[in-house]
Amino acid sequence: MKIFAPSRNAAPPIMEKPLVVMYADSPFARPPEPLQGGSSASYVRGMLGRIARGKPSAAGGLYHRMLQYLAHPKPYREAMATADGVLAQVLPDARAEYVVVGKDETRIAQLIGQLPSTSVRSVAWRDWGAFAAGPARDHDGVVLVYPDPLGLGFSRLERTLLKLKSTPVVVVNGRGRSFLLERGVHRQMLFRRAMERTYALGFVLDLSFFFVTPVLATLFGLRKARALVVQSGHSRDD
């Protein structure tokens, strides 16, 4: 992975006029709700409820909270400020232009409403193909702004951008990390997003519980037994 911030292991691509792209269909495009009470366990139950298609709206809400709980996304306003800070550091001479892409006009408007007064263009998803093949090519690079660390929901957008082979795509994520999006990195991201969306880590840890607990119990038993032996040795000495 070619990293540009906070540390740097490769020189960033030279971009004088990058196009900064934000995505209104990210699950975190709306400002995150405060997470009070509950635990990931309840969010997982919500996720399972969603899969069972019982009450999709309530379970969907819980599922979204679980994703938020895991990802700690930034509100898009902060994510954009973070991206601006990283760009100022990595590409100090760049004059960025901003665009918000999305399928739903309302969500695009909501996202733009969160942003500071910087001029931001909006592009509907149906026009994105033409935009990417046309006006986007006037820019010498694309900067994707994720509100979260992995860019949940960005996969389709990334695929369209990676087809523009001559244009470098740089990502600034919600933690202020910046890297070059190449095909290999994109594939890795797809895997990581699938892990996050299904909470596979939680299930792996749950499974590990059944292996780790007996080991710890055995260690504890051995320690107790040793302490008893030492204690009885002391009593004999006395």
Add this chain to the structure above:
Amino acid sequence: MTTDATVAVKEWWTANPMDYGADVLESDERARAFFEDVDERFYRMNHPLHTDEGKFDRLFPYDRYEGLPVLEVGCGLGTMAMNWARQGANLHAVDLTPQAVALSTRRFQLHGLPGQISCGDARRLPFGDDSFDYVYSWGVLHHGPEIQQSLDEIYRVLRPGGEIGVMLYNRRSLRQLYITLLEGILHCERKFLTPLEFNSRYADGATEEGNPYTWPVTVPECKNKLFRRFEHIRTRLLGTELDDNFPVVFPMIGSLAPRAIKKLYARYLGWSIWITARKGVK
């Protein structure tokens, strides 16, 4: 610690004190409510360490030090210092940030408790040699780069035969494992951050950026290196966080796990190492 690092640590803890969000202490009534709220949360987080007789008395030998000089290094909002003062110790406390000192002083005034609270750096404690019979520090020393220097300083101000109690974060803990898997590996943070940057970023809560320094330690490091000047070194993993963390780490079964299982994990994989030791008599 370099001067820059010290300034960064001080600035960060001044901007982000462990005050859980409250910032106004104008009237006695509000201040009292604020401290009660802070204490209630702190006590709840550490409930396995209390008995019916007192707070944290599974850790602290209050009765042995009644009337004797006791020092807290890094008092924060002064909850523990207050308990020591209530138990009759001649309490002294230092903290790096003026804000913590002001808040703790306000707490002592409010409760009419005796105690000397001052600004001080753990690496240069403003006290003479052999001044205290007991010195303790709760979750503070791992936030400074020169932890060894701080412990040497604690050794200096401790009387021969005096005891210490120090809590440090544990790098070999369930919490650390979870953070490493989620943030370090799944969210790729280990590709971007050095181990020190990673621990500083995630050791104290997942959402707050910018903590300049946190380095959890291990039990062998404590026994073989950090506390080697002391005698009778004993370590214990506390794991008081596991009630909250268990359902997070084990999402489907964590909330169903019986207390005995959580205690087992606490004993081997708890987040807090409680180290007690004694200064040898010359």
